[in-house]
Amino acid sequence: MANVQKDPEYLSTLERGLSVLRAFDDQHPEMRLSEVAAVTGLSPAVARRCLNTLVALGYVAQHDRNFLLRPEVLAFGSAFHSSMHLEQVCVPPLQGLRDETGDSASMVSLAGKDILYLAHVSTNRRIRLGVNVGTRFPAHATSMGKAILAFMPDADIEAFLATAPFEKFTEHTVITADAMRARLKDIREKGYDSAFDELDFGIVSVAVPVFDASRRAIAAVNCSTSTTRISQEELIASRLPLLHEAAAEIESALRRWPSLAFALKADSAT
Template sequence: MADNRTVNVSSADDVKGTRASEGMGGLAKGLAVIEAFERAQSALTVAEAARLTGITRPAARRCLLTLTECGYLSYDGKRYQPTLRLLRLSAAYLSTAQLPALAQPYLVAARVALDQSVSLAVWDDGWSVFVNRAESTHILSPGVKVGARLPAASTATGRVLMTSLSEEELAAVLDRQPPERHTARTVVDASQVVEAVRRARSDGYAIVDGELQEGLRALAVPVKDSRGQVIAAMSVNVMAAQVSIDRLRDEFLPVLVENATALGRTQ
């Protein structure tokens, strides 16, 4: 179901508050509609697309129809839904970005050592975006796929990535995107999220236990470049019934730290 957050269309066609003379307002609206599908987490009606993007219904309808004609969306008579063609938009980044490519051998090494899928995520203004993943051989492997965007406040990767923010920047992010409840365990108090981020900064890792999905635990560590800046987070997701928090710290953490550190040396 769609939430109440609104995509700021103006940010897509304004540069530092000044509209670019060569800007394309229609393209900006279309991109905002595409981003709205991530917030809806499924399909959208014209009314929902308009509400999430802050544009008019006629404009939202035109965007949805154009994206459908181009093959990026499908339409069942009521709702619009993304097609696999949308993956092409992220493929250009994933095929040329240096970090995801360099990360592959380290993700694989961690996966082999842990016999669990290992992922790499980067920061995107309040979201944790997964840009690479080494899949385990398990039939049922918990975690997220490449291209997924998860709320930073409720994820281990997000809290690790937020350790690079100043206190003012962190407060601003949580003000723009307040923590939302996903399970009974989700931390929704912004001050508690701030404390969790501070703890992750001090400890050098973050563990989230059932906050995003019941029965799922996640461990993440920072990937730091040569200047000591956090540029990504390496993580592993496990079923709580199979892996204890103590085991995450004792067995999984050293493996992630070793490979995240090695990856950081390439930057």
Template sequence: MKAATLLESDPSSGEAEGFFVEALARGLSVIRCFDQAHERLTISEVARLTGLTRATARRSLLTLSALGYMATDGKQFWLTPKILSLGHAYLSSTPLPRLLQPVLEEVSGQLHESCSASILDGEEIVYIARAATRRVISVGLGVGSRLPAYCTSMGRVLLAALAPGALEAYLARARLEPLTPYTLTDPTRLWQELAKVRAQGYALVDQELELGLRSLAVPVQNARGQVLAAMNIGVQAGRVSREELLGMLPVLRQAAASLVPLLGV
């Protein structure tokens, strides 16, 4: 497996420095600080979470409010449904989620288990398509949901596809927290596990993200072998054993293979 290369501009270097818009970057950091644990925030709280000054946080919040992406009662701020248009723009502009969705639904219908697809974004995976039959995790998942990459099956497939330098950088900055007693948090052991995932072409994660959850993932590749996404099935550990889950691997692999001709070169 080899990952597709993503080029990111460094605002502190070369030509990009002259085009980097600090105000835009600050506004995006304000949007990102709102999540399930921070649904409503004051100006001071936003400033603390983003590292911005209180005055800068205030200007960003008021600008977002004027544009309709934020609402306020004069003290606290919260996101409005209009913010979903930003995510919808991605889903509308790339064919990947549209190509994945019917395949996930077919796999889910065949195995009677939830099937999902995600991409890697920094230290997290982001769900871009999902077909759910039952809830197998305490947190509700849907398109746009984010989970840590290091302890999820799709995350490990995507991390295993990174170039060695990119993977080293990830392991150097990632916070490997023990979410359950089974979570792998040692960087050396994680590196070894990712090498195993790369060699076998799949990842099985057993109750490392949440007790009672097992998941199995495979890469979604184009004709050149570039890993564009990951696809998985999630099951309840008390209902499906590791062996039974591995028995579903051929179905998952066949589904991923069916996408290769559709994903270009």
């Protein structure tokens, strides 16, 4: 970021405004000015100017002393989905996975040290972690995150590992650089990853990478379900062939829409 900010074309005011929009989440659905300043690290004066501008543009509303997002912000996400043909590319294969297995099926990309959900087809079965398009989870604790990381350039993997130890969610979470390095090596050899109670208890998943035309992993797809419904071994054996078929279908679609493949390509894991 420091190098970017030296670029004379870089607009720090735009960065601040976007940081204010991103400050609102499920933990902060409404915030006062002081809270926005604390979450973003901006001064109250700068945060106030950003909020007032966003209110004027219709992206933020003010209710008494609280600020909250307005539905207009959904235009950003829908523009990406429509312009990049995400519905055509990944939803049909994921729906096929869900219909055949009864599992939830998802596709994510890597966003810094997180995975970012691009599409999610759920079931009526309840899983502890709610997921929607735009949901983020730490990559190190998910099968999809590790499935992407394992096939990234070695330099990017080492840059990611340099931030260890990682947050521990359960006793099964991989938190050390050495353990993660070994896990990624194993994934690269097998071609998939499976997580059992790593992000939260009661969830088992299996994921495979999605490659672009240059064979770089730019996304991952998975099946996930409750640990009480199926064993990890059975999940891998029965779902892996279906996941490879879905990934191949998505890769074929990406060749028709190369702009999406370019948009999904992560520059690095840092």
